[in-house]
Amino acid sequence: MAESRLIGDYPVIGIRPTIDGRRGTLKVRESLEEQTMGMAKAAADLFTKNLKYSNGEPVKVVIADTTIGRVAEAAACANQFKKAGVDITLTVTPCWCYGSETMDMDPMTIKGVWGFNGTERPGAVYLAAVLAGHAQKGLPAFGIYGHDVQDADDTSIPRDVEEKLLRFGRAAVAAATMRGKSYLQIGSICMGIAGSIVNVEFFEEYLGMRVESVDEVEIIRRMTENIYDEDEFKKAMAWTKEKCKEGFDKNPTSAQKTLEEKEKDWEFVVKMMCIIKDLMNGNQNLPKGCEEEMVGHNAIAAGFQGQRQWTDFYPNCDYPEALLNSSFDWTGAREPYILATENDSLNGVGMLFGKLLTNTAQIFADVRTYWSPEAVKKATGYDLEGVAKKSGGMIHLINSGAACLDACAEVKDDSGNALMKPFWEMKEKDIDACLKATTWNAADQGYFRGGGYSSRFLTRAEMPCTMVRMNLVKGLGPVLQIAEGWTVNLPDDVSDQLWKRTDYTWPCTWFAPRTTGEGAFKTAYDVMNNWGANHGAISYGHIGADLITLCSMLRIPVCMHNVSEEQIFRPASWNAFGMDKESADYRACTVYGPMYR
Numbered sequence: 001m002a003e004s005r006l007i008g009d010y011p012v013i014g015i016r017p018t019i020d021g022r023r024g025t026l027k028v029r030e031s032l033e034e035q036t037m038g039m040a041k042a043a044a045d046l047f048t049k050n051l052k053y054s055n056g057e058p059v060k061v062v063i064a065d066t067t068i069g070r071v072a073e074a075a076a077c078a079n080q081f082k083k084a085g086v087d088i089t090l091t092v093t094p095c096w097c098y099g100s101e102t103m104d105m106d107p108m109t110i111k112g113v114w115g116f117n118g119t120e121r122p123g124a125v126y127l128a129a130v131l132a133g134h135a136q137k138g139l140p141a142f143g144i145y146g147h148d149v150q151d152a153d154d155t156s157i158p159r160d161v162e163e164k165l166l167r168f169g170r171a172a173v174a175a176a177t178m179r180g181k182s183y184l185q186i187g188s189i190c191m192g193i194a195g196s197i198v199n200v201e202f203f204e205e206y207l208g209m210r211v212e213s214v215d216e217v218e219i220i221r222r223m224t225e226n227i228y229d230e231d232e233f234k235k236a237m238a239w240t241k242e243k244c245k246e247g248f249d250k251n252p253t254s255a256q257k258t259l260e261e262k263e264k265d266w267e268f269v270v271k272m273m274c275i276i277k278d279l280m281n282g283n284q285n286l287p288k289g290c291e292e293e294m295v296g297h298n299a300i301a302a303g304f305q306g307q308r309q310w311t312d313f314y315p316n317c318d319y320p321e322a323l324l325n326s327s328f329d330w331t332g333a334r335e336p337y338i339l340a341t342e343n344d345s346l347n348g349v350g351m352l353f354g355k356l357l358t359n360t361a362q363i364f365a366d367v368r369t370y371w372s373p374e375a376v377k378k379a380t381g382y383d384l385e386g387v388a389k390k391s392g393g394m395i396h397l398i399n400s401g402a403a404c405l406d407a408c409a410e411v412k413d414d415s416g417n418a419l420m421k422p423f424w425e426m427k428e429k430d431i432d433a434c435l436k437a438t439t440w441n442a443a444d445q446g447y448f449r450g451g452g453y454s455s456r457f458l459t460r461a462e463m464p465c466t467m468v469r470m471n472l473v474k475g476l477g478p479v480l481q482i483a484e485g486w487t488v489n490l491p492d493d494v495s496d497q498l499w500k501r502t503d504y505t506w507p508c509t510w511f512a513p514r515t516t517g518e519g520a521f522k523t524a525y526d527v528m529n530n531w532g533a534n535h536g537a538i539s540y541g542h543i544g545a546d547l548i549t550l551c552s553m554l555r556i557p558v559c560m561h562n563v564s565e566e567q568i569f570r571p572a573s574w575n576a577f578g579m580d581k582e583s584a585d586y587r588a589c590t591v592y593g594p595m596y597r
């Protein structure tokens with residue numbers, strides 16, 4: 001298993017079995033000890049079996065040393081959890097306890113409460129009582145209450161409870177993993193793209209992160225002064241020569257680089273990737289005397305400006321961006337990085353959310369063109385079918401660089417369906433399939449005068465996916481947009497004709513959002529017409545509900561989504577802000593404000 005690249009622990013989940021403190025002749029507490037601790041063990045087992053950190057290790061879960069019946073035991077538990085690095089707590093109980101006396105009062109933990117739906121003892125009554133305490137004290141908590149009554153001796157976790165526990169767990173681990181980590185910008189504002197005007201307060205106050213910044217010249221310095229791991233670079237070069245095949249060069253012959261110049265460009269971009277990795281993680285194998293460079297910037301995400309100054313002069317960053325965002329490189333399968341092209345830090349955050357929730361590699365794309373069925377017919381004679389037809393058209397997602405190679409859809413599950421896997425499930429044949437589906441075409445000299453290579457592949461299968469965009473609105477703050485949908489598998493010749501009308505040497509994905517016939521999801525056109533910026537971050541799977549839960553933990557309102565209402569899971573006190581889920585979300589996020597302000 002790859003060792004964790006980041007300094008700073010991954011978040012631990014602490015389970016708090018709470019109980020009625022009454023002993024006495026009828027032994028209320030004693031009669032409940034086993035069932036209460038049994039719930040805690042079942043929840044801990046569910047988390048350790050189903051949740052993983054981004055480095056592939058199972059999420060760590062601790063259980064309070066004793067059941068919690070009075071405030072002294074609550075305090076002892078808080079003490080124990082502090083030492084264990086607990087950022088997330090789940091309180092569980094089958095019975096009545098004493099709400100504000102036993103609740104988790106730590107303002108920084110992310111909280112959930114599971115009240116057993118059994119009627120012998122009032123577990124649900126405690127749940128409601130303690131959630132009222134959380135609301136009154138401004139400490140929002142998620143409430144989990146099973147739909148059907150369970151027998152008192154039933155130790156199973158019902159499906160609906162399991163779904164909420166895991167959604168809470170995934171989102172809480174994602175939220176807490178970001179704490180204390182850096183966003184590293186290499187360069188700064190790219191061609192006036194607003195997302196590349198990095199908003200430090202947003203990272204600090206909403207995500208608990210910090211922003212690091214290095215000038216792009218740092219890469220040239222390290223190349224010039226050999227501040228990189230020579231052996232690593234040689235290994236990377238050999239792997240690249242074998243696995244990364246050059247594609248056609250679309251530049252006019254007069255502008256094409258010579259073979260020798262192209263050879264130099266390969267060395268440059270491979271070395272660039274080694275150095276960007278070192279900037280993000282640090283690297284103990286740097287030459288002696290480079291102790292400062294060895295520590296890196298503890299970056300859980302980064303952005304590279306690229307255009308224009310760098311790319312007007314040096315080979316572009318598409319090779320590092322494409323491969324770092326993928327789930328593999330010359331070291332084999334490994335945790336995908338988050339590297340936003342054009343330093344679009346807000347799209348980088350969208351990618352980071354998707355990665356931390358799914359542990360899969362992410363696509364960075366321009367939301368380039370809406371293609372109506374009529375326009376496709378006119379351009380190619382083809383009648384859109386399937387999801388693209390159902391959505392009233394499709395959206396072309398294409399940006400040079402930062403789309404993970406995993407998005408080629410050549411990786412298949414046992415039934416032959418295309419998917420994108422967590423890196424620890426990626427086999428050699430999966431990696432080879434992605435590399436075989438990708439060519440590395442000479443950079444478009446119109447946009448990238450300095451040359452370099454762009455990854456080129458077509459997403460050639462239908463896969464469930466979710467596109468997001470983090471937007472910053474002055475006076476309002478951050479808002480997230482979410483569009484669940486599918487990649488579209490067009491006939492190759494149709495795809496080719498449309499692709500050729502734009503950047504034919506860049507990675508190409510056709511996307512059909514799930515439409516509802518109303519508002520921003522009336523058709524695919526309306527999704528694009530409502531999209532908040534030029535970029536989208538795309539994750540494998542329909543993860544909108546997890547994203548909504550994550551955003552509520554971070555107090556970021558969701559301004560657009562196509563997730564069904566019954567899947568929406570936010571802290572219980574959101575209900576106090578009204579019956580309309582969206583306006584309640586906005587009001588609750590305003591009242592509670594960012595976690596780290």
Ligand SMILES: C[C@H](O)[C@@H](O)[C@@H](O)C(=O)CO
Nearest residue numbers: 307342366399400447534
């Ligand atoms: C044309 C520009 O150079 C490209 O970078 C453009 O396609 C973008 O990606 C802008 O987001």
Ligand SMILES: [Mn+2]
Nearest residue numbers: 342365366399
């Ligand atoms: Mn772009």
